[in-house]
Structure formats: C-alpha cells, structure tokens
Amino acid sequence: MAEDTVLLENDDGLTVEVSPLGGALLAVRWRGTPVLAPTPAPGLASKVLGAEACFPLVPFGNRIKDNGFHFEGHDYTLTPNTSDALVLHGDAWLQRWSILRRDGHSLALHYRQEASAVTPFAYEAVQTITIDGAKLTLSLAITNRAARALPYGLGLHPYFPRRRGMRLFAHADRYWTERENHLPGAMQPVPQDLNFTAGAPLPPGWLNNVFEGWDGKMRIEWPETGLALSLDADETFRFFVLYSPSIDADFFCFEPMSHRPNAHHQPEHGGLVRLALGEVLNGTVTLRVDQLGPSTT
Template sequence: MHLLRLRTDVAELLLSTQGAAVLGWSLDTDTGRFPLLRPARHDGNGAPDETAAFPLVPYGNRVGGNTFSFAGRDYQLVPNAGDRYRLHGDGWLSDWTVEAATDNSATVALSHTADESAPWDYLARQLVTLDGYRLTLTLSVENTGRDTLPFGLGWHPYFPLTSRTRLTAPASSVWLEGADHLPTEEVPLPANLDFRKKAPVPARWINNGFEDWNGCARIDWPERGLTLTIDTDPIFSRYVVYRPDTARDPAFAGDWFCFEPMTHTVDGFHMPGMGGLTPLRPGERLEGHIRLEALALQTGYQRATGKDYPGP
C-alpha cells in the first residue's frame, strides 16, 4: 500500500493505492478543518468499507445469485468481502499502481485478470485532481479480454451526517430493497425518500437505488456554513443512498451516510437492457467524471483573494 497526499492552499486529500481509496478529504475554514468525507477508520488500515471513498469497478453493488447470462453464455461469480454475493466488483479489494502524481493530482491504475471468481479482464484508472475547493474524479474501465462483457462504474463515498444535514438529488423513482439487499420493485418516490428538493436523510436503515438522476446533487451542512455540490457526466444516471442503523451495524454512530453515483441499476445483470450496464467489446472503454465542489462562508480563500467563492 502506498499513500499519496494531495494539497491545495485550502484543502487536503489522502489517497491510498489499496482499493484506490480516498482516506480523507478536508477543507480549511475560519472555524477549523472540516472533513468533506468521513475520515478513514484505523488510519486507513481497516477494512475497505472503513475508508472515506472507493471506486466501483467493473460494476457496483451485488449480483443476484452470483450468476448472470450474457450473449448466450452463463457466468458464475464467487462471493467476496464476507458477503452472500459478489459485492462491488474487484477494484475496492485490489492494490492499484501509481501511474502519475503531482502536488494536487494522482492517477492510479489496476490491471485485472479474469479467474474462477469473476470473468472480467480489464484496465481501470482513477485520476484524482484537487483544485482549490474542487475535487474531480475521472474513472475509466477498458475491456482487455477476448469477449464482450457488461461493465459499469460507480463511486462509493461516505459523507458526514449531522442533525441538520440536507440532501438534494432529483430522481424519478426508487427501488425497494429485499431481505438479501437486492432490489425488488421500482416505485414512485415516497415522501421520506424524495430528494428532489432539499430534505433530511431519514434516521433509519436506507439502502436504495434511485433512477433517472440528472447527475446533480447537493449536500448542505448548515451548522458548518458549508455546502457540497456534486456534478457528474451523463453516464452516472443512477445513485444509491446507504445509511445503516445500530440494529444491523452496532458500530454505526449516526454520523455518516453514502451517496453513490452509479452508471447502472443495482443487480442490472438481471434486468431488461442490463439495467444500464454497458457492453464493452475488447479494447473499448467506459469513462466518466465526478466533480465535487465545496462552498463555504468566511474561509481562508476569501481572506487570501478578497473574493467570495462562487456559488452553484
């Protein structure tokens, strides 16, 4: 594992080659340093889901039955990460290689070979760039195998959750979750999961995929005078909101939630049109950008430049 520390005059990000995981991203304000992502637990030496964020490649979430059919062939998967199903692909459990690094950017890559646990051969890259208050992620995956296969991308960040946190993320519908954490039915947005306008994250278990996202979202932390905007390329047309509870996760302290941009529906392998998964022929690539921008009041940026930071 190799650690890369990226800096601007107002922000810092720590990136690990293990899982291409972000271990922390924080902003300097007049009232101190505020984490824009949940800091990694155990100094980044814990489990992959104890980091601050990680990429999802060559797909995100679970594959029902650990099997899927494509182009007349059946494929079998092996469960991972102690889950009943093969979860989040391979990238988050693999050691990536540093291809390039500067003071404020880094590119890490993963060349993965198919084996008995999963059929994908691919080359994945993640470019992380800090620019003032802005973080840009460029995620890509190239099919390096001999067969055309369905691919997807996603990003799994953990955001701080406070009593006044509000989420805005327009969508048209949401998938209900079954007992095995797979989607069961697509339904209109219920009132407590309607983020078309600014709304709190319900204080209960949430693990749902949302459809027809326009790629724009916003997280407000009013008690910190801080807002985070999220803007993605059109390929990220879905998202997942995840918030555990103490009944299922005794270690959960109600202090974080996940908002995960996705190119495909959870378990799209078993849905019409593959749920947005993209068939890639050998040599073809899927790529997209995720841009996050922090907007804060009374920051060192304003003092240093004499300018207000531009709003959304």
C-alpha cells in the same frame, strides 16, 4: 516498501489523502473540516476493516443475484469476495493499484484484472484524482481486456458526514424498494420521505435504495460547519444508491452509478454497457465545497 498514502493539497485549503490500496480516498478536508467521512469498510485491499472515505466501483457496483449472470449465450459465475453472501462491488476496491503519475494536485492510479476462476472480467481501470481550488474531480475509465464482450459499469462509493442539521438536495423520478440480500425489489414513485428535490433531512431509519431518473446533481448542506458540498456527475452516471444504517450513524453514502444494483439480471442489463475487447467506458464526478450563506430564517 510500497507507498500506501499520497497527499494532495493546495493553498486554498483542500486536502485529499489517497491510498493505492483499493484506490481509496482516506480523507477529504476543507480547511481542516471533513467533507468526506472516513468510515470502516471491508476494503483497503486487505479484505479487513479499514477507514475509507471513498472507493471506486469497477467493473460493477453493489451485488449480483446468485453470484452469476447470463450474457450473449454464455453463463458466468463469480465468487463472493467479502463476508457477504453475494459478490460485492467488483474487484478493484480490494486490490492494490499502481501509481501512473502524480504531482501535488493530481494522481492517476492504474489497476489490471485478469479473468480467473473467481471472475470472468478482464480489464484495465484508471482512476484520476485532481484538486483545483475547492473542487475535487474523480474520473474513472475501464477498458475491456477479455476476448468476449462483457457488460461493464462504473460507480463511486463516497461516505459523507451525517450531521443533525444537514439537508440533502437531489432529484430522481423513481426509486426501487429493497428486498432480501440487499437487492432491488420493485420500482415505484419516490415517496415523500425520500423526496430530496427541494432539500430535506434523511429519514431516521435504515436506508439502502437505488434511485433513477437522476439529473446528475446533488448538494449537501451542513449548517453546523457552515459548509455545503455540490456533486456533479457526467452523463455516464444516471443512478445513485442512498445508504445509511440509522439516524445514529455518523455517515451516509450517496453513490453515483452508471447502472442499477443487480443490473446483470435486469432488462437491457440495467444500465451496464457492453464492451468488446479494447472498448472503453469512462465517467467523471466533480465535488465542490462552498461556504453557506447567512440564514434567512
């Protein structure tokens, strides 16, 4: 039977559980305290609900209007892959990855997708997961294996604990409203209740928006646990999606992405990268756990 859970751990107290099913992180804990939140999601390669703490978004993240797009003189059609009406988060989060290499502190997973009647994308993806002290590094690389050039993107979909006293720090220049089918609506200045530059709690209601003009940095502070988590993304990731269903949810998502949702229908393909046969797109996100200092209030 194939191995479905791999444990990475170190003497500093960082533990990460990974599943080749969907290339998903199942749990991330710092000295026993969750810093990513296992949350029901329709992944784990079974297309039924499974508890995931993070999964990769390849060859795109979020949704595509009308389940299709036009690119360089060709029309392409995709088939919905969950109960959602629109194809969601690409292919790889719903498939089994293979283990390329592993040791106690790192794991490399591989996935190959062939073009078919349900997707035009043919590619290879590699996800490398590494722990070092209080630091977790997630790297993604995708290589186009289709004969034609196609637009590709990358992203990560982590779930973080939402606690009453938490504060989020992240700077963005603009955000997009949400319209029907959870697609981006209009680009606007960031409103005050979504301005996290100086740190702020999440607003109480539904939240599902893409932000751009991001500097690749994010921080969460949880006074209840005395922990903070800092995220640093490389230049591939210049957008993030912020999602939370309500103040009563015990999680929220901060999703680094290389492109906007529905980028296939936007000018210059919304951050997607044209890859010819054999060309590669890669990106890296690093998460680091810190102890909060004494309160100054």
